[in-house]
Amino acid sequence: MRILVLGGTAFLGRTIVTEALGRDHHVTTFNRGRSFSDPPGVEVIRGDRTERADLERLRAGRWDAVVDTSGYVPRVVNQAAAVLREVAPVYAFASTASVYVDRPRLPVDETSRVYDCAPDAGPDDGDYGTLKAGCERAVVEHYGEAALLLRLGVIVGPYEDVGRLPWWLSRIARGGEVLAPGAPDVPMQLVDARDVARLTVDLLERGEGGALNVAGPSGHPTFGSLLSECAKVTESAARLVWVDDDFLLAHDVKPWSELPIWAPMDAECSAAWQMAVPRAEQLGLRCRPMIETIADTWALMRTGWQARPRPELPKLGIDEDKEQRILAAWRARAGAT
Ligand SMILES: NC(=O)c1ccc[n+]([C@@H]2O[C@H](COP(=O)([O-])OP(=O)(O)OC[C@H]3O[C@@H](n4cnc5c(N)ncnc54)[C@H](OP(=O)(O)O)[C@@H]3O)[C@@H](O)[C@H]2O)c1
Known part of the structure; x- marks a missing residue:
């Protein structure tokens, strides 16, 4: 197949490119050449997807499918889909579970309500999930x-390159008492980008369309197994101290970002890990063991790879002082009861 990837150099896009090249597909990447270098073996077209003139140059090519991992603004995605419709018959869009109105308060499946967003909306017309819903509509x-x-x-x-698992690996490798958030038995649904990539290329090869949720099965992993496997992989003697959700919220710890991946299992977030994935499983999603994901991420970090700073996202990771202050307060409370 001939596959065009809009983006393709950071994380998910890069991983899909690698998977497609590994199956001997011809891959073209389209990006500005600013963030990272392109994986070896691709044909590169330099351009800015927000510039109409740059996109127009793609009309000269022919592809069997487009993969868009870099679309966040409906208007921008709309423009790409309009141009590419004539030169590529299938368009795979990297969307998000955040398109669901009720998530993370309630469980969702593919029939759940999605935000209403115009397909030509601009960057200021909604938050991340709303705009991604508009991007879906545009495609x-x-x-x-x-x-x-x-x-x-x-x-x-x-x-x-959001840096969530890398942050936990670095923190646990540093050792000492580690603030472990919530409860160790909270079942998450993480998915390895390489498993997403394998599924994506499978679906392109089979010409599948439509919407599907892509996440790991429930309990892949639990928070407890994630952190203890981080300790195992980094050979760290760190001691995990589990501190409950209410205590963390009372100490102003920001969910998702300050202790990455953690969200309190309260009324607002209790269904964060309840996304049904039957269609993806039926279409062949297979998730590798989490220890493999953790070990391979750590191995890459040890070569010097680092997540790039993402100023558009909330700051990731808790300050060491704040972490230690909360641990001291937790110990004092435990001593007092
Ligand atoms: N990480 C998660 O847990 C998660 C969860 C749900 C959904 N997602 C979605 O998965 C996708 C992940 O993206 P990724 O960063 O891994 O993708 P990627 O394709 O590997 O990297 C982003 C690419 O976009 C290019 N790019 C950025 N702005 C551009 C522009 N104006 N014109 C042309 N190219 C541009 C960048 O290169 P240059 O900067 O060099 O141009 C880079 O190649 C996103 O769509 C995200 O919403 C992620």
Whole structure:
């Protein structure tokens, strides 16, 4: 197949490129050449997807499928889908579980309500999930049933440049008493980008379209097994101290970002890890053991790879002082009771 990837150099896009090249597909990447270098073996077209003139140059090519991992603004995705409809018959869009109105308060499946967002909305017309819903609409307007919408949960694995698992690995490798959030038995649904990539290329090869949730099975992993496997992989003697949700919230710890991946199991977030994935499983999603994801991420970090700073995202990771202050307060409370 000939596959065009809009983006393709950071994390998920890069991993899909690698998977496709490994199956001897011809891969073209389209990006500005600013963030990272392109994986070896691709044909590169330099351009800015927000510039109409740059996109127009893609009309000269022919592909069997487009993979868009770099679309966040409906208007921008709309423009790409309009141009590419004539030169590529299938459009796979990296969307998100955040398109669901009720998530993370309630469990969701593919029939759950999605935010209402115009397909030509601009960057200030909504938050991340709302805008991604508008991007989905833009792709569907141009591609109909040939739009493949991958509604992704939390993705981890080598090159994860949000930096969530890398932060936990670095923190646990540093050792000492580690503030472990919530309860060790909280079942998450993480998915390795390489498993997402394998599924994506499978679906492109089979010409599948439509919307599907992509996340690991429930309990893949639990928070407890994630952190203890981080300790195992980094050969750290760190001691995990589990501190409950209410205590963390009372000490102003920001969910998702300060202790990455943690969200309190309260009324607002109790269904954060309840995304049904039957379609992805039926279509062949297989998740490798989490210890492999953790070990391979750590191995890449040890070569010197680092997540790039993402100023557009909330600061990741808790300050050491704050962590130790909370641990001291937790110990004092435990001593007092
Ligand atoms: N991480 C998660 O847990 C998670 C969860 C749900 C959904 N997702 C979705 O998964 C996707 C992950 O993306 P990724 O960063 O891994 O993708 P990627 O394709 O590996 O990297 C982003 C690419 O976009 C390019 N790019 C950025 N702005 C551009 C522009 N104006 N014109 C042309 N190219 C541009 C960057 O290169 P240059 O900067 O060099 O141009 C880079 O190649 C996102 O769509 C995200 O919403 C992620």
